[in-house]
Amino acid sequence: MKYQTFLIKYGEIGLKGRNRFIFEDALVRQIKFALKKVDGKFAVYKSQARIYVDCDGEYDYDETVEALQRVFGIVGICPVVRFAEEGFAALKKEVLSHMQEMYSDKEYTFKVESRRANKSYPLNSMEINRDLGEVILEGMPNMTVDVHHPEVLVNVEVRNEVYLYTQVIEGPGGMPVGTNGSAMLLLSGGIDSPVAGYMIAKRGVSLEATYFHAPPYTSERAKQKVVDLAKIVARSAGPIKLNIVNFTDIQLYIYDKCPHDELTIIMRRYMMRIAEHFAKESGCLGLVTGESIGQVASQTMQSLASTNEVCTLPVYRPLIGFDKRDIVEISEKIDTYETSILPFEDCCTIFVAKHPVTKPKLEVIRKSEEKLAEQIDELVATAIETTEVLNVRP
Ligand code: ATP
Ligand code: MG
Numbered sequence: 001m002k003y004q005t006f007l008i009k010y011g012e013i014g015l016k017g018r019n020r021f022i023f024e025d026a027l028v029r030q031i032k033f034a035l036k037k038v039d040g041k042f043a044v045y046k047s048q049a050r051i052y053v054d055c056d057g058e059y060d061y062d063e064t065v066e067a068l069q070r071v072f073g074i075v076g077i078c079p080v081v082r083f084a085e086e087g088f089a090a091l092k093k094e095v096l097s098h099m100q101e102m103y104s105d106k107e108y109t110f111k112v113e114s115r116r117a118n119k120s121y122p123l124n125s126m127e128i129n130r131d132l133g134e135v136i137l138e139g140m141p142n143m144t145v146d147v148h149h150p151e152v153l154v155n156v157e158v159r160n161e162v163y164l165y166t167q168v169i170e171g172p173g174g175m176p177v178g179t180n181g182s183a184m185l186l187l188s189g190g191i192d193s194p195v196a197g198y199m200i201a202k203r204g205v206s207l208e209a210t211y212f213h214a215p216p217y218t219s220e221r222a223k224q225k226v227v228d229l230a231k232i233v234a235r236s237a238g239p240i241k242l243n244i245v246n247f248t249d250i251q252l253y254i255y256d257k258c259p260h261d262e263l264t265i266i267m268r269r270y271m272m273r274i275a276e277h278f279a280k281e282s283g284c285l286g287l288v289t290g291e292s293i294g295q296v297a298s299q300t301m302q303s304l305a306s307t308n309e310v311c312t313l314p315v316y317r318p319l320i321g322f323d324k325r326d327i328v329e330i331s332e333k334i335d336t337y338e339t340s341i342l343p344f345e346d347c348c349t350i351f352v353a354k355h356p357v358t359k360p361k362l363e364v365i366r367k368s369e370e371k372l373a374e375q376i377d378e379l380v381a382t383a384i385e386t387t388e389v390l391n392v393r394p
Contacts, residue, residue, distance in 0.1 A: 002081055003061065006068065007165060008051040009076035011173060026176035026204075027051060027073045033238060034067040037394070048117070052080075065169055070236045072202050073179075074171030078155070081164045088123060091162055092135045098164060099136055099143075099154065109146035110136065110154055117159035132156060175204030177238045182206040183316065184279035185288040186271060187242070189225045189344060192290025192319055194233050194336040195327050199318040200288050201237035208284055209240050209392075210275040212247040214351075222344035227392060232336050235394040243278050244388040247271075250379050251351050257371040260353040264298045265360045266369060267351065268307045270380065276311050277384060286314040292322050297356040306360045 010027060024046050031044045031053060040059025045052055055064070061079075068077045083094050103110075114128040123131065132154070136143055157163040185197040187209040201207050211226045223244065234240045247270075254266050275287055291299045298307070308315055319327055331337040369376075 003079035004055055004082045005080040005163070006053040006055070006064070007078040007080050007163070008053060008068070008074055009078065009168065009171070010051065010073050011075035023073070023176060023179055024051065026178045027071070029178065030071050030073065030176045030238070031068065034071045035064065038063045038067050040064065069169070069171055071176070072172055072174035072204065072236060073176035075173050076168040077171055078165040078168050082161050083164075085158060085160060085162050088128075088131070091156075091158070092132065094162070095132055095154070095156065095164060096135050096139045099166075100140060102166065103152060104140070104142065107142045107144070108151045109144050109149070110152040111145060111147050111150035112136070112154045112156065114156040114158065117157065121158055128156065128158070172202065172236070174202035177201055177204060177206050177236075180204035181285045182208060182283065183286045183288050184275050184282075184284040184313075185209040185240075186275050186290075187211050187226060187230060188290070189222055189229065189340065189342075190290065191324075191331050191337065191340040192292065192295075192327055193288075194229045194290075194340060195330045195334065196288050196290040196316075196318050197233050198236060198330070198334050198336075200316055201233070207233070207237050207240050207288075208243070208278070208282055210243040210245060210271075210278055212245045212271050212274075214248040214251050215246065217248065217251075217351075218345050225339060225342055225344050227390065228339050229336055230390075230392040231394055232334070232339065234392050236334070239394075240392045241282070242390045242392050244390065245274055245383050246386055246388075247383060250376070250383055253372065253375060253379055255351055258368045261355055261357045262360060262365060262368050263351050263353055264356050265303055265306050265365055268298055268303075269310045269365070269369070270376075272307050272310050272315070274380060274383060276313055278387075279313055284313070286316050287311060288316045288318070290319055290327075291317045292319045292324075292327070295324065297358045300358050302359040302361075303357075306362055306365050309362060 028044050028046060028051060035042045038060060041056040043054040065077060068074060081098055112129045112132045114125045116125055133145060152166050155165045180203055183200055183205050185193065185207050187193050187197060197207050209230055213223050230240050230242050250270055251267060254263060258266050279287055291304060294300060297303065328337065331340060
């Protein structure tokens with residue numbers, strides 16, 4: 001393999017200044033985690049305010065790049081050719097031969113940008129740029145110089161070895177997971193909530209998740225679908241602790257006691273309460289849902305106010321202003337779409353009313369919930385106690 005190293009470019013650093021190392025260390029950790037499953041031996045380290053991945057021996061280039069492209073915090077992945085520093089004549093030869101190999105297929109504009117780590121090098125970086133530019137122009141008639149918007153930026157770094165790179169493969173951006181606390185995702189089998197979780201994780205937040213199922217009204221396969229979705233999100237977000245709550249008795253009880261057009265709202269309020277219980281238990285700093293204004297009856301402004309009311313933790317709704325097609329687009333990009341559209345019943349669809357309220361009044365909903373007083377606390381306690389916990393890894 002001709003690339004022995006990847007130079008990792010990171011962009012946005014939320015924790016600047018003295019906290020920068022926290023961001024960098026988290027990024028190194030996340031890169032190591034992402035590369036665990038890739039064939040090859042890798043060393044990930046920081047050096048001089050940069051992060052490098054050294055590849056020791058044979059490795060799978062495509063898999064490596066793919067894994068790195070899932071690490072939040074990375075904006076660019078530069079495959080680096082390394083060779084021994086043996087004087088400027090040798091350097092010119094190496095650079096030209098690499099350029100010929102990579103860029104002989106058509107016309108390109110280029111610019112050389114060099115740095116010296118070793119200031120005692122006989123040429124300064126201006127001189128290196130100029131001389132290497134000349135060598136490329138002479139050896140490659142298809143190349144012309146464009147110092148403002150070059151198609152190929154030829155980066156040359158002279159240290160104990162020479163590092164040469166010309167490609168920047170786009171990374172996902174965002175912040176490394178683990179730099180921004182953790183949040184509890186209400187994860188259903190739908191299209192929206194996996195996308196919501198992905199977006200929050202992209203801001204550096206580790207995820208925990210809670211799924212409510214209603215056996216035997218919902219099947220084992222519906223549950224497996226949620227586990228599969230968590231697995232896909234975990235590729236980028238890292239391991240996810242998934243709480244699987246048996247919600248059947250609570251749903252039946254609500255169905256029994258409350259007006260049917262309010263079922264979805266009241267159910268949702270209990271979901272939020274239970275998810276918040278687990279969130280607080282494990283130190284999560286917020287809840288995350290896939291809600292978007294007006295998407296369905298339970299997501300009108302009034303309905304959102306009503307589900308929001310029962311929580312004290314902040315509820316993050318990253319899709320709040322998104323149209324469905326925008327959400328679908330992201331879900332296709334992050335590979336959850338195909339799983340999300342598998343046709344297994346959701347616990348909410350089974351108990352939905354034909355005409356759910358779209359403008360629930362808080363007082364009315366609170367009043368209806370009073371009808372649950374006799375048993376609801378016990379049912380909630382049982383649901384919490386019997387919750388199954390899975391550690392979902394990619
Ligand atoms: P999704 O595609 O995420 O299922 P949806 O369009 O089906 O969303 P709703 O069913 O109204 O919308 O759900 C709104 C949000 O409530 C979901 O995005 C999710 O965060 C949460 N939610 C709904 N059902 C469940 C469930 N069974 N378990 C956990 N969370 C749920
Ligand atoms: Mg749903």
